Amino acid sequence: MRRLLLLAPPFLWLLAFVAAPVAILLAIALAEPAMGVPPFTPPLAWDGEGPRWRGTLLSFAILAEDRFYLDAFLRSLRVAFLSALLCLLLAYPMALGILRARPSRRLPLLLLVLLPFWTGFLLRIGAWIGLLRDEGWLNGVLRGLGLIEAPVPMLYTDLALYLGMVHSYLPFAVLPLYAALSRLDPALEEAAADLGARPAVAFLTVTLPLSFPGALAGFLLVFIPAAGEFVIPELLGPPEAQLVGRVLWTEFFQNRDWPLAAALAVALLALLVLPIRLFQRLEARP
Amino acid sequence: MAPLLQVQGVSKRFGATVALERLSLEVARGEFVALLGGSGSGKSTLLRLVAGFEAPDEGRILLDGADLGPLPPHARPVSMMFQSYALFPHLSVFDNVAYGLRREGRPRGEIARRVAEALEMVGLSGLERRRPHQLSGGQRQRVALVRALVKRPPLLLLDEPLGALDAGLRERTGLELRALQRATGAGFIMVTHDQAEALALADRVAVLEQGRLAQYGPPRELYERPATRFVAGFLGAANVLEGRVGADGRVDCAAAGCTLRPAAPPPRAPGEALAVALRPERIRLVDERRAPAENAAAGTLRDLAYRGEAWLALVATAGGQELRVSLPGGATPPAPGAPVALAWDAAAVVPLAD
Numbered sequence: 198m199r200r201l202l203l204l205a206p207p208f209l210w211l212l213a214f215v216a217a218p219v220a221i222l223l224a225i226a227l228a229e230p231a232m233g234v235p236p237f238t239p240p241l242a243w244d245g246e247g248p249r250w251r252g253t254l255l256s257f258a259i260l261a262e263d264r265f266y267l268d269a270f271l272r273s274l275r276v277a278f279l280s281a282l283l284c285l286l287l288a289y290p291m292a293l294g295i296l297r298a299r300p301s302r303r304l305p306l307l308l309l310v311l312l313p314f315w316t317g318f319l320l321r322i323g324a325w326i327g328l329l330r331d332e333g334w335l336n337g338v339l340r341g342l343g344l345i346e347a348p349v350p351m352l353y354t355d356l357a358l359y360l361g362m363v364h365s366y367l368p369f370a371v372l373p374l375y376a377a378l379s380r381l382d383p384a385l386e387e388a389a390a391d392l393g394a395r396p397a398v399a400f401l402t403v404t405l406p407l408s409f410p411g412a413l414a415g416f417l418l419v420f421i422p423a424a425g426e427f428v429i430p431e432l433l434g435p436p437e438a439q440l441v442g443r444v445l446w447t448e449f450f451q452n453r454d455w456p457l458a459a460a461l462a463v464a465l466l467a468l469l470v471l472p473i474r475l476f477q478r479l480e481a482r483p
Numbered sequence: 484m485a486p487l488l489q490v491q492g493v494s495k496r497f498g499a500t501v502a503l504e505r506l507s508l509e510v511a512r513g514e515f516v517a518l519l520g521g522s523g524s525g526k527s528t529l530l531r532l533v534a535g536f537e538a539p540d541e542g543r544i545l546l547d548g549a550d551l552g553p554l555p556p557h558a559r560p561v562s563m564m565f566q567s568y569a570l571f572p573h574l575s576v577f578d579n580v581a582y583g584l585r586r587e588g589r590p591r592g593e594i595a596r597r598v599a600e601a602l603e604m605v606g607l608s609g610l611e612r613r614r615p616h617q618l619s620g621g622q623r624q625r626v627a628l629v630r631a632l633v634k635r636p637p638l639l640l641l642d643e644p645l646g647a648l649d650a651g652l653r654e655r656t657g658l659e660l661r662a663l664q665r666a667t668g669a670g671f672i673m674v675t676h677d678q679a680e681a682l683a684l685a686d687r688v689a690v691l692e693q694g695r696l697a698q699y700g701p702p703r704e705l706y707e708r709p710a711t712r713f714v715a716g717f718l719g720a721a722n723v724l725e726g727r728v729g730a731d732g733r734v735d736c737a738a739a740g741c742t743l744r745p746a747a748p749p750p751r752a753p754g755e756a757l758a759v760a761l762r763p764e765r766i767r768l769v770d771e772r773r774a775p776a777e778n779a780a781a782g783t784l785r786d787l788a789y790r791g792e793a794w795l796a797l798v799a800t801a802g803g804q805e806l807r808v809s810l811p812g813g814a815t816p817p818a819p820g821a822p823v824a825l826a827w828d829a830a831a832v833v834p835l836a837d
Contacts, residue, residue, distance in 0.1 A: 384569035387536055390556040391563045392583035392634070399557075402582075406573050 226459035227252035256460035273441040277423035280362035288370035358434035370415035377411020485548035493542030502528040517685035525694040562636040568627035570615040577611035601629040715760035740802025741780035763809040765831035779826040
């Protein structure tokens with residue numbers, strides 16, 4: 198009974214805020230679009246005698262058939278993968294640097310990593326726009342120095358997209374890496390050195406493989422939200438690149454095709470569950 | 484030929500804390516040395532200085548007559564066995580032991596042969612594929628030991644090598660450790676806080692007190708002729724009696740209400756203060772009527788504790804000082820509260836320098 202009471206709150210929480218929304222999403226994805234409020238016909242209807250199944254896989258069929266959606270998925274995955282990789286490459290030296298700093302400096306340095314979170318997200322994106330646009334600071338400085346004559350287009354390019362992504366998601370990569378690295382016994386690197394390993398070799402043969410779970414956690418913590426990211430590509434990225442986030446938005450708000458939007462969301466979820474499962478499997482390893 | 488290791492006037496400070504204070508010490512080829520001391524005595528710091536994980540603030544450390552100072556840890560020919568063992572958790576037993584040989588770039592066949600030999604030596608053959616977490620504590624200890632030994636270092640540093648083992652395993656593993664040391668001929672420096680371990684295994688014991696070398700010598704010498712109060716108290720919890728040297732070579736101890744006469748004349752002039760050590764097991768109970776005038780004390784048995792092989796008796800002497808007395812475990816001691824007479828041989832009275 199006590200067990201039940203203890204387990205009930207998190208269970209109810211998950212039920213109300215995870216399971217129920219996903220179930221609703223799935224239901225909408227199986228519905229047929231219609232004019233009206235809400236703009237779909239429920240897949241399970243009551244017609245006097247009993248429940249009647251009126252669901253359809255039409256939305257999923259559209260997703261599968263139309264290259265447009267598949268391309269958006271692939272492009273999103275590529276952007277997420279590259280963003281996560283860039284974050285990881287930057288986060289590794291940062292985490293290592295913080296760990297090797299004097300103990301009294303570690304907490305301030307970690308707080309610095311989190312500092313961007315203290316200002317509004319849109320404000321920071323706005324700052325990037327101000328920096329990168331044609332009449333922006335960066336072009337202004339370059340022109341002032343006489344390095345360029347015409348402004349270099351930076352905003353609405355892949356460069357701006359990845360700058361924004363890495364900037365926003367970097368802390369998610371640094372923190373799990375730092376946690377993983379700080380859990381390692383410092384005697385391990387000393388033992389490697391003692392056995393004749395130069396610092397670089399000790400790092401490659403001991404620290405790097407042992408920090409792999411932390412690196413993977415950092416990678417996935419960036420990859421998963423980045424795959425569905427909408428705001429950053431919309432405000433900074435190239436306009437022609439259709440990512441899942443934007444497609445979803447368009448289907449939902451402009452085309453008012455809720456079932457198709459829901460099907461997109463369900464497909465994205467299914468696609469992201471895969472790396473999460475992979476991560477859990479690796480975490481479970483001793 | 485130069486000694487294997489020479490530590491010359493080495494000091495090390497961490498901020499305001501002095502870990503080592505102008506410490507000098509030598510280790511001969513093939514010698515087993517124990518660094519004995521409490522926490523904060525600097526014994527582990529000395530080990531880390533020799534391994535190269537810390538640099539001395541002053542002084543030099545020579546191996547085979549050559550200064551180790553400019554060499555980083557990976558270039559030093561010494562090996563270390565860590566207190567936590569520091570086994571690589573992602574590598575198998577084989578790969579852990581082979582790690583050092585691979586860094587030397589040995590051929591594959593030689594590595595396989597030497598690792599197999601090393602594991603055989605400590606009875607771990609057949610466990611090559613295991614990971615450290617699949618081993619028992621005793622097995623991990625032996626993997627850590629052979630991982631450090633497989634490169635055949637002239638000097639092996641061991642940081643509390645038996646510290647993580649349970650009591651039953653410690654004694655046997657300690658003896659195995661010494662047998663291995665004899666077989667390999669390597670010099671061993673073992674850090675320990677366990678005096679019994681140090682006395683049992685080492686050829687020479689260095690007692691460290693607050694970063695200084697209190698005494699360095701063979702176990703029996705340290706035990707029977709402790710140089711200072713600290714060594715006398717740290718090894719075997721000797722009684723320390725504060726006295727004053729008398730005219731004819733006797734030492735009067737007012738606190739214990741007795742007169743002591745060392746076997747040799749005390750190293751102080753008459754009238755000077757002198758502390759002497761008196762081992763609990765060198766004191767015996769005697770018949771009151773036959774108690775000698777010197778090297779004897781009268782008192783009351785205050786408390787009694789049975790320790791199996793011996794009784795520990797606390798005797799309050801006439802002068803007030805309490806003496807620890809060790810009585811044979813097979814005997815029946817007097818009841819607490821009884822008056823007792825104590826006596827000891829002149830050879831048991833050890834004048835202390837400090």
